[in-house]
Amino acid sequence: MPNPLSGYLIVAALIFAIGLAGALTRRNAIMVLIGIELMLNAANLNLIAFWRYGPHPELLTGMMFAIFSIAVAAAEAAVGLGLVISIYRHAKTSDVEQMNRMKG
Template sequence: MTPLAGFLIVAALVFSIGLAIALTRRNAILVLIGIELMLNAANLNLIAFWRFGPHPEALTGMMFAIFSIAVAAAEAAVGLGLVIAYHRHSKTTDLDTMTRMKG
């Protein structure tokens, strides 16, 4: 197995675990955690392809990962703010009972 394949397999595992968290857990915060894990797996792919690609001095993959981290941070802030607002309104973070978001 080449080093690149090793990194890609690890990224695929992290992505699948994030997907499993997002699909199976009932707490809204944990679903956001699963989405964060999936974004991180994509970042690991970008960095691995940047490192083992033909032109690592071009910095393209690294820049993509940096911007992706910034977007993920914004997503986490907004998502957790939404969960807190919903909890203030309905006193629950259980996704199975979250059926409406209208105030």
């Protein structure tokens, strides 16, 4: 790696790609959510890395962005998993390939 920031960016890109692959290829809806969580975390790593190596770390911009992003991701996980449980109760499956109707 030529410099430290690009190392973190490559790791974040790798984790983002892994999360995207998980969200696109897995059949279980919970695994799709896990992939989305991995992608959000990779974005957070980018934010923190740019904050650390940016010109004005004392302004805390990237850090605050990452902290708010963590909070929003937690809310998203709660709502997403609630939706999965609700759909499972209704359709008796958590396979996204069998969820092909929006109405009952």
